Amino acid sequence: MMKPVDLTKLLKKYTSGWVALSKDYKRVVAAAESLEELDGRLKKLRNPKVVLISAAPNYRSFIT
Amino acid sequence: MTLPYFMLPGDPTKVLRPLVPVKYKYQGKETKPILTLIDSGADYSFATLKIALYLGIKFKGIKPVSITGFNQATTGCFPKEVGVEVAGREIQMPVYFGGSLTQEYPSILGQDIFFDKARITFERYNWSFGIYWQ
Numbered sequence: 001m002m003k004p005v006d007l008t009k010l011l012k013k014y015t016s017g018w019v020a021l022s023k024d025y026k027r028v029v030a031a032a033e034s035l036e037e038l039d040g041r042l043k044k045l046r047n048p049k050v051v052l053i054s055a056a057p058n059y060r061s062f063i064t
Numbered sequence: 065m066t067l068p069y070f071m072l073p074g075d076p077t078k079v080l081r082p083l084v085p086v087k088y089k090y091q092g093k094e095t096k097p098i099l100t101l102i103d104s105g106a107d108y109s110f111a112t113l114k115i116a117l118y119l120g121i122k123f124k125g126i127k128p129v130s131i132t133g134f135n136q137a138t139t140g141c142f143p144k145e146v147g148v149e150v151a152g153r154e155i156q157m158p159v160y161f162g163g164s165l166t167q168e169y170p171s172i173l174g175q176d177i178f179f180d181k182a183r184i185t186f187e188r189y190n191w192s193f194g195i196y197w198q
Contacts, residue, residue, distance in 0.1 A: 002192040004069040008078050016167070020096070035095065035118040042096075051085045053099040056168040059081065060074035 007053070014055035023049045031055065065151045069191045070099065072168075082186060082193040086171065088159070089147030090119040098171055100150075102184060102193060106174030109148070109159045110141065115171065116161040119146070123161070131163055139163040148178075151195040155181055 005025050017033035020042060029050050032038035042050065069080045085097030088111060095115060108131070116123070121144055128140030141160035148157055150173070157177040165172070178184075185194040 001190050002066070002068050004071045004080055004191045006071040008071055008073050011073055035114060051097045051099060052095070053083075054167060054170045056166075057073065058075045059072035059168045060077070060079045 011053070011055060015057040017055050019053050019055050020050035021053060023051060025051070065196065066192050066194045067151070069188070069193065080188070080191065081169075084150055084173070084195065086173065087147075087149040087154075088115055088119060088171075089149065089154070090121055090144075093119050094147070094149075095119065097149075100171040100173055101169045102195075103172045103174055104179070104184065104186070106172050108141075108143075108174045108176050109157065109178060110163060110165055110172045110174065111159050111161055112165050112170035113162050116142070116144070121146070121161065128162070129160065131160065133164070137164070148173075150178075151182070151197070153197050 010028055014031055018038050019031045020029045022029055029048055030041040032041055067084055070083045072079050082102045083099040084102055086100040087097050088095045123142045126142050128142055130138045131141050132138050141163040143158045143160050145156055146159050147154050181198055183196040
């Protein structure tokens with residue numbers, strides 16, 4: 001069985017905007033309200049390789 | 065490519081979703097990889113206007129398309145052909161920008177065109193899903 005990537009602890013304090021995660025999903029590299037602002041913060045960190053996720057308090061109850 | 069589900073904060077319980085990193089590209093500009101929901105129940109692929117604005121996409125002259133949700137509510141989206149890099153390949157496909165996407169899932173990969181070009185499998189019992197390009 002494959003192990004899911006658990007982001008629950010990392011994302012707990014982020015409820016809006018965007019969060020940049022390290023590529024191994026083990027830490028938060030930066031966070032900001034907008035993609036442009038996040039770019040600025042990542043630039044100051046010399047543009048590390050990241051994966052973005054939209055921050056929200058609750059990812060449950062979604063239907064399409 | 066076999067990929068893991070992601071466990072996310074949820075109320076009352078945590079929630080598991082098939083998310084895949086996707087880079088959106090348009091006229092020389094691209095996003096960082098954004099965790100995007102793979103949704104076989106969606107006819108099209110969608111993304112928030114925030115992504116369109118970031119890429120510099122202009123919608124002047126593009127007629128909005130009415131999209132109906134499961135509760136019969138309709139919303140307008142602006143389709144635009146963009147580059148989508150996912151699971152090791154880049155394809156050109158229409159993405160419908162706007163609508164009433166939730167904050168939790170600002171980008172969705174749906175059936176048209178993505179499911180035409182790859183075999184998508186869901187093995188939730190194994191907490192994995194697959195994207196296998198044709």
